[in-house]
Amino acid sequence: MPRVYMDANATTPLLPEVMEAMRPYWMEHFGNASSIHQHGQQAHAAVGRARETMARFFNCHDAEVVFNSGGTEGDNTAIFGLLHPGDHFITTSIEHSAILQAANRMARFGVETTFVAPQPSGLIDPVDIRRAIRPETRLISVMLANNETGVIQPIEEIGKIANETGIFFHIDAVQGAGKIEFDVRRFGCHLLSISAHKMHGPKGIGAMFIRRGTPIEPLLVGGSHERRQRAGTENVPGIVGLAKAAELAMHSLDDGTIYRLATMRDRLEAAILEIPGTGVNGAAVPNMLGAPDLNFETGESQPVPRAANTSNIWFDQLEGEALVIALDMKGVSVSGGSACHSGATEPSHVLMAMGLDKTRARASLRFSLLKTVTDADIDHVLRVVPEAVEHLRALSPVVAGTLG
Numbered sequence: 001m002p003r004v005y006m007d008a009n010a011t012t013p014l015l016p017e018v019m020e021a022m023r024p025y026w027m028e029h030f031g032n033a034s035s036i037h038q039h040g041q042q043a044h045a046a047v048g049r050a051r052e053t054m055a056r057f058f059n060c061h062d063a064e065v066v067f068n069s070g071g072t073e074g075d076n077t078a079i080f081g082l083l084h085p086g087d088h089f090i091t092t093s094i095e096h097s098a099i100l101q102a103a104n105r106m107a108r109f110g111v112e113t114t115f116v117a118p119q120p121s122g123l124i125d126p127v128d129i130r131r132a133i134r135p136e137t138r139l140i141s142v143m144l145a146n147n148e149t150g151v152i153q154p155i156e157e158i159g160k161i162a163n164e165t166g167i168f169f170h171i172d173a174v175q176g177a178g179k180i181e182f183d184v185r186r187f188g189c190h191l192l193s194i195s196a197h198k199m200h201g202p203k204g205i206g207a208m209f210i211r212r213g214t215p216i217e218p219l220l221v222g223g224s225h226e227r228r229q230r231a232g233t234e235n236v237p238g239i240v241g242l243a244k245a246a247e248l249a250m251h252s253l254d255d256g257t258i259y260r261l262a263t264m265r266d267r268l269e270a271a272i273l274e275i276p277g278t279g280v281n282g283a284a285v286p287n288m289l290g291a292p293d294l295n296f297e298t299g300e301s302q303p304v305p306r307a308a309n310t311s312n313i314w315f316d317q318l319e320g321e322a323l324v325i326a327l328d329m330k331g332v333s334v335s336g337g338s339a340c341h342s343g344a345t346e347p348s349h350v351l352m353a354m355g356l357d358k359t360r361a362r363a364s365l366r367f368s369l370l371k372t373v374t375d376a377d378i379d380h381v382l383r384v385v386p387e388a389v390e391h392l393r394a395l396s397p398v399v400a401g402t403l404g
């Protein structure tokens with residue numbers, strides 16, 4: 001039986017080139033990048049080259065790149081490193097738990113947070129961010145692409161608001177990396193976090209862009225690594241792997257790979273939507289109230305930009321978890337929500353914030369495609385999904401007759 005992996009937003013495999021780039025740094029070039037002998041200098045030079053690559057990836061200066069352990073650390077660093085008692089923090093109710101839980105912890109230290117809700121499409125309206133600003137607001141954090149729906153947020157507009165009002169702006173760009181071209185100057189952010197394992201790099205390594213002059217306290221203190229912004233012996237193979245993955249991601253954005261990925265996702269989505277009682281979460285489709293999301297200025301419905309690889313679909317009269325298991329048994333790996341929440345019975349906080357009721361949120365599945373996806377993969381998934389849905393619906397305890 002073929003196995004098809006469609007859970008790229010949870011994690012991705014290393015590309016062979018990434019593995020090859022990392023290989024020497026585990027054994028021959030194992031030195032500590034802080035040592036002054038040859039072994040250390042080889043490691044130091046590799047970290048320097050990786051920093052240059054990441055600076056191109058972010059479009060920033062080398063000195064503005066800080067290597068760390070991944071997205072959770074970057075998100076925590078932005079919040080714990082910038083906020084003080086009495087400050088106000090603005091974020092959204094659809095962020096990853098690395099932001100939400102950090103905000104909750106800061107409440108104990110006298111930092112109040114406003115969680116801005118999305119529109120039914122999954123988009124955050126920059127006007128709502130502006131409305132939430134208070135004199136004591138010090139930080140705004142908004143994700144680039146949502147991990148569950150793929151919806152891309154209007155971060156440039158939010159960046160403009162932050163810069164006009166003198167507020168620091170952090171972007172959790174973990175799910176945008178490799179799918180959207182980065183330019184931290186255009187984004188207008190002071191801080192941005194990414195993670196290697198979401199873009200075919202190794203797990204446990206990531207990087208932050210920290211705009212020069214941003215008064216951020218390091219999360220980890222100790223040695224003088226990373227210009228005293230992140231203590232701890234550098235994970236040299238990880239850093240080399242992250243940079244290789246970033247280099248390949250830049251090529252993929254230029255050579256049509258990401259466009260092809262969007263076409264494949266659209267083919268998959270269109271065919272699944274032919275199954276009765278289905279719909280997309282986070283797209284320019286009628287919202288929960290039966291009306292398309294409106295642009296309040298023009299009165300027209302708006303297309304919602306989405307990451308090229310993600311499709312989040314609801315299936316009436318189904319439990320998402322049951323469908324995940326049924327598809328797994330037929331060789332397809334998908335997710336019922338963010339990986340961190342799979343296994344939990346609570347419906348997705350992202351879908352609930354978008355206004356789905358609990359039943360529909362629980363009946364939703366995320367297909368997130370690797371950029372290496374093939375037509376044969378899509379064909380396999382399209383063979384098994386309709387059968388699995390039909391089979392489960394026949395067994396469904398949910399009252400029949402509600403399919404539109």
Ligand SMILES: Cc1ncc(COP(=O)(O)O)c(C=O)c1O
Pocket residue numbers: 009010069070071072073075096098143145146147172174175194195196204206
């Ligand atoms: C949007 C977002 N932010 C942060 C993270 C956490 O990243 P990491 O797994 O590198 O800690 C994830 C991982 O799922 C994510 O999707």
